[in-house]
Amino acid sequence: MTSEVCEFTVKGMDCGSCAGKVRGAVERIDGVEDVEVSHIAEKLTLKLDGSKTDRAAIKKAVSKVGYEIDDHSDHTHVHEIDPDKHWYETTKSRHVLLAGAVLAVAWVLALIAPTLSVWAFVAATVIGLLPVARKAFALLITGQPFTIESLMTIAAIGALIIGEAQEAALVVFLFAVGEVLEGVAATKARASIRGLSELIPKSAWLEENGATREVPASDLKIDQIVVVRPGDRIPADGVITEGTSGIDESPITGESVPLTKSEGDPVYAGAINTEAVLRVRVTKEAHDNTIARIVELVEEAESARAPTERFIDRFSRWYMPTVVGIALLTVLIPPLLLAQPWETWIYRGLALLLIGCPCALVISVPAAIASALSTGARQGLLMKGGAVIETTAAIKQIAFDKTGTLTRGTPQVTKIIALQGDEADVLRTAAAVENGSSHPLAVAILDRFADTPFKVENAKAIAGKGVTATLDGQTISVLSPSAANIDDDQVAMLEAEGQTVVVVSRDNRPIGYIALRDEPRDDAKSALAELREMGIGATILTGDNERTAAAIAGELDVDFKAKLMPEDKLSAIRGMAGPVMMIGDGINDAPALKQADVGVAMGSGTDVALETADAAILRSRVVDVPRMIRLARMTMGNIRQNIGIALGLKAVFLVTSILGITGLWIAILADTGATVLVTINAMRLLRAKP
Structure with a gap:
């Protein structure tokens, strides 16, 4: 039997340390591999060989170490995070409140009946310690x-044995309070992600046979038509079939206009229809819409650990046993050897044990990364994990694709020169070849040609050169001047003006030229200036000719390399002093992006923008590059500060x-305090405005 991917929801994880305990509990089970745990998403994913182990064994192992687990692998998973309870409604918090109440009674008794107070402190210790000891024993059995x-x-x-019941009770109570605070912090981080999911309306107005009825948005199917009224949120990814209106996409891209x-x-x-009634044809089901996939990518990113986090995990594995060894020697x-009193040194050794907890250190990296991923997602900046964040912070050079990245990607036909026949024939022939293509130059030609293009056969794109096809037995093509072996003063003059020229040919004989211009984005110049101020070099890598590239690069004051085939872009990136970032449209530049x-x-919610690259800028704004x-x-x-604190x-x-x-009690307060400080410091990133 082959391995299958199983997914579980795990409740009660408050930090990266908790995720590590869940991982440790299941990765030792025979038949389990590729274990990934996200405490923010409350998700456990693994590969399971059913011939060696079943799902019940996974659930039993996780339950034993004190976490609630639910199996979602056997039915369709539509992403939805369950609302968290208020902090005081959880079992853990109620336990803390009970232990705190007994501790308060013990302190009162210490003033009026000291003998009785000792037993009250013992009771407070036992009440607070029971769930901790139970979990410790379960973790011990799993080899932790x-x-x-x-x-x-x-x-x-x-502490109880050496007669320090008051300190024992206080230590246990402070530890429990620290755990509750971690839970509150995790809840806030989840709420930030959940905020994205909740942007999608619960219901939609479905139009069928001329009538509309209200249905759950999660039930919408591809190709159904929904009516979206002014002020309503759009219930599904789709295409407008009727109507014109202003669409506020700030929930998805962060773009306010x-x-x-x-x-x-x-x-x-999740986008808001601001002006007029629209009819929209659904193109994606609820589990596959842009917001659902952004949330899923953010959660996957949180489980993709950074190199620093992996190092700290390794460090903590020997740090804790080392401190335990020092405590034992103490x-x-x-x-x-020195005939010192046992009580004094047992007490100091116990204090060292508490200092051996690496909680604050372990959560220092994932807490910061979770906050940053959440903030980035809200601002249209997606980074797929801690490793990507770490490398992005160290970027020294950026390679930009030109068309659609630094420029608007929507060139316009500016001039048609007929060498044979008339301009209309040149345009008609080019439109026939380009029909069906989504390349920006093709779209510009088709926009200029208002009629229905001729149907062609054997249409074929030649990477970096152009398109050819067969029409009425003749080979027709739209190629770059270099691919068509054209050396013409008219072409040179147009290219010197920063225009892109394509050669339209019939049976390898040029019949005309079409000139197009693609203007730089409004924010491109200011974004490149920001990058220079940050000490980051930038280069345009384009397949366009030298003159067109030089015109754009001159306007933006940036270096460039022109006439590059896809393999040339790879060589150019390899030759840059790294780390190197490549910004492209996610389609033509896939090899360079990798x-x-x-x-x-760059691309607002496109499939490729979300899936092919390490990161995505949803607003298609160049100024978001320095922001990322x-x-x-x-x-x-923030991570360096957290490690320093811990x-x-x-x-x-x-x-x-x-x-x-x-x-x-000072030792546990220091540990709890460090954990709280690290968590609060990491949560500052939730309000970051880069």
Whole structure:
């Protein structure tokens, strides 16, 4: 039996450490491989060999380590995150409130009945410690002995044994409070992602046989027609079949200015119809619409760990056992070799155990990355994981495709020169060859030719050169001047003006030239100036001729390389001092996007823009390129701050605990405090405006 991909929902994960425990619980099971866990998406994905293990074994293993698990692999998964409870409604929070109440009673008794208070502190410790100890034992069975739960259990029991019941109760309570705070932070991060999902309306007005009726938006099928009234959100990705209106796409792309769209234009689920009634033909079902796929990409990105995160995971694996070893030596050496009192050094050793918890360190990277991914998604900047963010922050060179990236991608026919016949015949022949093509030059020619083009046979695109076809037994073509072996002063003059010229031929004899111009985007010049200020070099890589490329590059004040075939672009990127980012339209530039250290596709919600590259800029704005790099740099700065906070506090309290300056409750407060500080610092990125 072959392996199948299984997906589970796992509730109760508050941080990357929790995700690690779930991963550790299942990856040791025979027949399980490729385990991915996202605590933000509350999702466990793995490959399972059913001949060795069944799904029930996975669910049992995860349940044993204290997390709720639900199997969604056996039915269609439509992405939807269940609303989280309020913090005080969770079992964990109620347990903390109970332990806190008993602890408060114990302190009151300490003032009026000291003898009774000892038992109250013991009770508070036991109440708080029970779920922790249960989880520690379950993790121990799965081969995870060095966890915060096991260290907490040893420290609390040890404190009780040496008569420090008050400290034991306080330590357990502070630890539980820290866990609740982590849960609150995770809930906020999930809410940010859920906000995207909730942009899609729950219902839609379906039109059938001339009548409309309200149906759930999730039930819409491809090719059905929906009516979208002014002020309504569009319920599905689709194409306008009737009507003209302003469409506010800010929920998807972050672009605040509504775009006027009419018949034939694409629209996206969650966008707002601002002006007039529209009829829209559905092109994608609910689980496959742009927002659902953006959310899915963000969640996948969160489980794609950065190199720094992987390093910290490896570091924490030896860091915790090392600290446990130091704690053991601290307990044994002074009493055995120096005749020091056992109680003093057991107490200090227990404090060291609590410092051995790497929680703050482990979550320092994923917390920052989750916040950055969420912020980027809301602003139309998609980066597929921590590794992409880390590389983007280090970018030194950017290679730009020209057409549709730095330019608007919608050239207009500016001149037609007939060498044989008349201009109408040249245009008619070109339109016949280009009919059906989505290339910007083809679209411009077809826009100029108002009639229905002739039907041709054997149409074939030649990469980087043009298109050929057969019409009435003759070979007709639209080629670049170099591909058509044309050396003409008229062509040179037009190209010197920054225009693109194509040669229209019949049976390899040129019958005319068509000149087209594609203007730079309005924000291209300012974006390139920003990149220069950031110390990042930029180069245009284009298949266009030298003169056209020089005209655009001169206007934008940027370097360029022209007349490049797809393989030439790969060579150019390899020759750049890296790390190198490639910005393209995600279709013609797929090989170059893959070759670059970071490939970024520009395009508002297109399939390719979301799937082929490492990152995507949904607003198709050049100014978003420096914004994406700034967001990545802010994230890496945040990660460095988090690691500094986590390791700095550990180092200070490691020394003070050995010297006896600080005790158990300060040690756990330092750990919980570091975790809270790191989480709050990471959440600052949710409000980042790069």
